[in-house]
Structures are given as C-alpha cells and as structure tokens.
Amino acid sequence: MLRIVDNRTGHLVEVPAAPRHLLRSCVHLPAIGTGVGPVYLRVPLIGDVLARIAELNGLQVVTVLTTPDLTHDQSQALDRVMAVLGIHPPVVVGTRHPDAALGGPADVHVVAQGTEKDDVMGGVRIDVGQVSTAPLDEGVPDPGHLLSPDRPDVLVPETADPLAVRLLLLGRPYGTPVTVTGGAMADARRTLREWRRQVADWAQEPSRPIPADLLRQSHAALVEDLDVAAVLNLLADMAKRSDVPPGAKFETFAHLDRVLGLDLVRDVGQPHRPERPTAL
Template identity: 80%
Template structure:
C-alpha cells in the first residue's frame, strides 16, 4: 500500500485506491520564469518537481503497481524543450508517457490519482486526485571553482566532457536529501558533500559486490519500504543507507543487496563501479 499526505487535507491517503493496481500520476512543471537558470532556462525547483514525480513512480513500481506518468509543461521554446529533456536524462528521471499535455486525462486513461505540483500552486487549479506540493528550492552563491548545477545540466555539454566533480546525480542526491515538503538550499559545500557521498558509496558497493551475496536483513527491508510507502520519505532511506554502510553486524554481501535494491528508487547509479574495482 502506498500512501501520501494530500496537501489539501494534510491526511494520508492511499493511492491508487484499492483494489486498483494502476497509478495515474500527473506532474506539473512550474512556469519557467523566476528562479530559472540562465543556461538551461530551468531552475532547481523545476528539477525537484519532476524528480519527486519520478520517485513516486519508482516507489509505486517497487510496490508492484503499474504507473502511467504525464508531465504537463508551460509553452516551451525548442531550446528549453531540449534543455528539459537533457535535465531529465542526466538526473535519471524516467521519461513520462506524455510531455506538454494540458489535458492529461486522455493520456492517463482516466482521472489522475495524484498530482505533483510546485509549492504555491492554487489547489483550485488542480481537479481531482491527491495533491503533492513540492516546496521551493533556495540557492546560495557558489564558491569559486565549484561547478554551478545549472551549468552541469547544460543541454549542449557532452557527457564525455563531464569531470567527476560535475556528477549531475549529486544534484539528485542533494534534492532528495530533504523531505519534499521541506526547503532545500543548493550551496557549494552541500554539492561537494553530495559528490563525496556518491563517490564513497559507489566505491563501497563495488567492494561489497566482490563478497558472497547475502539476503537483505528483514528489518532493513521492512524499515526502508515503510518509509517509502508512507509519504515518500526518501530522506529516511538515505539515513538508513548511511547507517548500514558502517554497521559491522551487516555482512558485506547484504550491504550490497540493500544498496542495489533501494537504488531502484533512489536512482543514484550506486552500482556503477561494480566490476571496475579489483581486489588489492
């Protein structure tokens, strides 16, 4: 069972209502105006809304649901449409079924079960379904030499030229590090910490993969799935992984399976280095 806190009422509601096994999700991209990056035309809030929609879909699939996602957008110039495609690709956001539909019911095959919107959206503008309101993202001036997240997502920047310090999935990790109803501030130190965490986790996962496989401990599986199913508490899952990584009572093979399993929702490419690291 997947439940989210409906912004309209503040109460947890089951989506989709039982016994249906198809989740119809409508993600609404905010207008590209205030706060938009000068390079991509897309600012941090515009990243966070479809990212939460992606986590919602991944969590639903982890719970055995089928998912149809539609992304509605304002009118986009060709450059901004390409930038949006680029941003979604490098952030690991699964492509929605339809982009740009202002009447999504046809693409969804019926009324939406849930709408994912930016904070400040008038609930009266959204018809039917539960409402997930994604809170604003703040930015702070970045220190000299720290890559700007907007520049990292430049649609004209080839993947092959991205240095390790420009890992766009660090932006994904940073935006997922707080509950969607809590503001996130993008700063140079926060991005640096996210990059460090990804490097350490990927290195550890590659090491653990060389040990005999072990099942995910039942308590960890229950705790993580409960956090995700109860209002998409990804931040709690990230804290759980940080704890598992240093727990001496969890075998290396079980750590690997835990990280690989939960990365199906996190989308951080945590198994990227498996097979590229040899024993000392």
C-alpha cells in the same frame, strides 16, 4: 498501497484507491522563465521517485508531465537534464489535457509549493518545496543555462555530478525548501563516491539476503509519504555496521537504488580510480 499526505487536507490518503493497481500521476513543471538548471527540476524528480516506489510495490504507473510553453530548444534541453538526473521519461510531455493522456483522472498531482493551477483538480496533491542556490557558490550547477534557448547544447559540468544533485535533493523531505550550497554539493559528491566504492567492494563478497528488519524499515518509510530521506539515513547507518555481511550490504544498496536512482552499482567490476580533490 502508498499513503501520501494530501496537501489540500493534511491527511494521509491511500493511492491508488483500492482495488485498482494502476497509479495515474500528473507532474506539473512550474514556469521556468528564461531557463532552469538541474537543481530546479525537483518537481519532476519527486514524480520520478513516486513512480519508482509505486513500481517497487507492484503497481503499474502512468506519468504525464505538463509544462509551460517551451521552445524546441528548451524542450530538448529539458529532456537532457531529466536524463542526466535519472528521471524516467514521462509518457507525455507538455500535454494540456492530462486526463486523456492518463486514461482517466489523476490519482496524484505533483506540483511546486504555491502553485495555483486550474488543472490541478481531484486526486491527492503533493506540494514540493522550492529550491534555491547560494549566489556565486562554487560547485553549484548554473540554475539557468541548461534550459537557456541561446545555449541549447551545453552539458552538465563533470564536476557537478548530476546524480549528486539528485542525492542532495532526495536527502530532504520533499515538502521542505532546499538551499543548494557548494558545501552541500561537495558533501553529496563525497557520499556518492564513497557509496559506489563500497558497493563495488561488497560486490566481491558472497551474496547474502537483505536483512529482514532493514527491508521492512526501508519499505515502510517509502510507502509512508515517500520518506526517501529516512532510507538514505538507513543506508548511511548500515554501511558502518559490522554485524551486516558485505554481501547483504551490497544486495540492500542495489535493491533500494531502484528507488533512489543513484547508479550505486556503477563501479562494480571496475578498477578503483584515485579521487580528485574537490573544490570547496
């Protein structure tokens, strides 16, 4: 079972209530104004992580994303941005009657901090911290253009590496506000490149089982209030350990990437490419 802090009460609550094995999750996209870029999709990102953790623990998951009124171009852009961030598409987007789409009342509502919505009733409430960007900070994705109605076809710049945005946002507890800076983005890009290179190298060694202590620690962190940041720290420490065989490191990184969604095995079997300098 998952144990999540209900922000209404501050207490840990098991979801879904036993003995059900179906988790109904309602994710509420906040009002976006003129547009919002990938760094502002933190609420759907946490909803995606919740679903991934639940599925890793043998639960079936139904996710509904409620949105404010969007134009056709904005809806298409939202789909694209969620895709590049590795967010699995919800069952329904834009519904005003989430209970009907979920097949019953939501077990969990994932909302932005400060949200007051009439339809956020019942179930556990997860408040997700706000995201802001440092003004004019080089390397930070434009916070508005990807859902701007007059620029529907613009793509995420290659240098932004949208999964580095995912890594950066997952590296903080979900309730903590995040300010995205160019330096933080550069660090996330470097970490992602290094992990992918290491995973590709480890994949060439004989496979070894995931160490039991690491598996236990990582799963305990995930089911205890979605502590993905602790799992990322665990992987960073594991990558440096000489007592863990390369094959075991590969299996651990590949297994936990089912939750992280960082495409860590992307470079397996590919020739190494020289790294390009990163602008700071």
